[in-house]
Amino acid sequence: MDLFNLESVTNRLPYDGIANYHGDVLSQEQCLFYYQKLIETVAWKNDEVIIFGKRIITKRKVAWYGDANYDYQYSNITKQALVWTKELLELKEIVEKESKATYNSCLLNLYHTGKEGMAWHSDGEKMLKKNGEIASLTLGAERKFSFKHKATKQRIDMLLERGSLLVMKDTTQTNWLHRLPPTKKVHTPRINLTFRTIVL
Numbered sequence: 001m002d003l004f005n006l007e008s009v010t011n012r013l014p015y016d017g018i019a020n021y022h023g024d025v026l027s028q029e030q031c032l033f034y035y036q037k038l039i040e041t042v043a044w045k046n047d048e049v050i051i052f053g054k055r056i057i058t059k060r061k062v063a064w065y066g067d068a069n070y071d072y073q074y075s076n077i078t079k080q081a082l083v084w085t086k087e088l089l090e091l092k093e094i095v096e097k098e099s100k101a102t103y104n105s106c107l108l109n110l111y112h113t114g115k116e117g118m119a120w121h122s123d124g125e126k127m128l129k130k131n132g133e134i135a136s137l138t139l140g141a142e143r144k145f146s147f148k149h150k151a152t153k154q155r156i157d158m159l160l161e162r163g164s165l166l167v168m169k170d171t172t173q174t175n176w177l178h179r180l181p182p183t184k185k186v187h188t189p190r191i192n193l194t195f196r197t198i199v200l
Contacts, residue, residue, distance in 0.1 A: 012158055013147060017172030025098045025137070026163035035139040037087045038191055044110055060116045066105035070198045071127070081105055088193075091137065095195050099167045101133040103195035114141070114186030120148060120177040123168075129197040133169040138162060141190040148177045 012019045026034070044061040064070075065088055066081030084092070088106060096102055111117070123134055138160045145166070147156040160166060168178075180192075 012156055012166075013172065013176065014154070014156070016149065016175035018168070018170045019147065019172055019176075020099075020167045020169075021158065022098055022165040022167065024161060024163045025094060025165045026139075028163070031139055031163040034087055034091060035191060038108070038139065039110075039189075041085050041087065042108060042110075043082055044108075047109075058116075059112065060118075061110040061112075063108045063110075064105070065108070066198065068104075070105055070200075091193060092195060095135045095137055095165060095193075098165055099133060099135050101135070101167070101169075103133070103135065103197055105196050105198050107194045107196065109192045109194075111141075111143070111180070111190045111192070113188070114143070114183035117182035118180040120179045122150075122173045122177050123194075123196075124173045127198050127200075128173075129199050131170050131174075132197045133167055133195075134173075135195040136160070136166040136168070137193040137195070138164050138166075139191040139193070141186050141188045143186060143190055144181055144183065146179050146181055148179075150175055150177060 009020050009022050012021050042063045044063055047058040047060050047062040048055060062079075064079040064081050065084050067084075068081065070081040071078050092103060092106065109118070128134075139162065142159055142161050145158050145160045148154070158166075
């Protein structure tokens with residue numbers, strides 16, 4: 001991001017929420033460094049979801065880190081936060097400075113290829129700060145990202161570039177769904193870090 005051009009931060013939603021796209025917040029050298037470090041040091045595990053009582057193991061891998069031993073529940077699965085790594089704390093500081101917000105946890109997703117994605121959902125779990133910021137940082141492959149308004153069904157598509165930051169806040173989770181659509185055009189991995197605030 002050009003620190004001298006604050007207009008480069010744009011809200012990608014036309015109404016009923018704020019999703020500020022900050023563009024690149026990491027240099028290409030930082031992207032490569034942190035991508036490799038996270039691949040090597042994060043405690044990746046295949047994600048699990050329970051749908052209609054059936055446990056499903058995804059190809060996508062996840063990890064959950066935080067300031068304390070937080071529980072995080074979604075899709076009927078509970079995860080316990082791990083202790084921050086050095087690199088995750090460095091990225092957290094960068095994201096907090098850029099977004100002018102603080103976070104106490106981070107959910108990481110590793111998508112091996114474009115075939116792996118995320119279905120329509122909103123991050124409305126009760127343990128998350130109401131209308132708080134969720135900061136999404138992209139490393140690795142660039143991917144298309146979509147919003148869909150819950151009432152009007154209007155859809156907004158955007159490209160999440162390598163090293164970029166998207167900050168969703170205010171009533172975004174109440175009014176909009178979002179997803180990472182699968183694609184056959186992407187053949188390399190993407191790491192997504194979503195920094196959040198858990199309220200105890």
